[in-house]
Amino acid sequence: MDRVFARFIDKFGGLVGRQEVPVSSIERYRGKLPDQLLEYWAEHGWCGYGEGIFWIVNPQEYEGVVALWLKGTKFESLDTYHLIARSAFGDLYLWGERTGASLDITSCLSRYTVHEPLLSREQMDKDLRSFLLSAEVEYNDFDDLFKPAKKKLGALRHDEMYGFVPALMFGGPDTLEHLEKVKAVEHLILLAQLAELKPYSLSDL
Incomplete structure (x- = not known):
């Protein structure tokens, strides 16, 4: 295990729901995603970290989600x-084939954040390492609700997430009482159809 991924695991810990990555999936994304990420897939699989607060996923399962958003x-x-x-x-x-780790979407709010795009493919592996090193547990914990949600609703499987019902974009409250364990792909597809995707503004902070 290289030092970057070791630091990432030290920070998040709590590995759950590991899936072995077939060679066909690695080859499917060769030249589209960083070689370094494909190496991490081969060694560590697709897996949840921080007891399921952060997941490295199979992009193929989310192609429809990305297309809709x-x-x-x-x-x-x-x-x-x-x-x-x-x-x-x-x-x-999201990872852009030309722009790297340049786009994040907060699906429950239909907001996006853009990061400085890459200048060359030679920087892909470096950008991937920077992405992992910059990931933080607290940034992925919506209003510190992860531990209470896990206690109330149970641990997540690889294809599940915690979603607000009714959705926040429908005016639903962002409280523990309105969180449910839902299928990730289906819920993300639903959210993509509720509101126009907009950039974060100062009023969102």
Whole structure:
């Protein structure tokens, strides 16, 4: 295990729901995602960390999710994006084939954040390491609700997340009482259809 991933695991810990990554999946994304990420897949699989607060995922399972979220936005033609990781609450971390770790989506609020794009493919592995080193448990914990949600609703499987019902975009409250354990893909597809994807503004902070 290299030092970057070792630091990432030390920070998050709590590995859950590991799935072995088939060689066919690694080859499917060769040249599209960083070689370093594919090496991590081969060694560590697709897996949840921090007891399920952060997941490194199979992008193929989320192709429909990404397509719906980006439909009609400037990102649809800007790059080809793949979901490489997500949080327990549906924070989506997208990787652009040309722009790297340049786009995050907070699905429950229909907000996005753009990061400085890469300048060259040679920087891909470096950008991937920076992405992992910058990931923090607290940034993926919506209003410190992860531990209470896990205690009330149970641990997440690899295909599950905690979602607000009714959705926040419908005016639902962001409280523990309105969190449910839901299927991740289905819930993210639902959220993508509720409101226009907009950039974060100062009023959101």
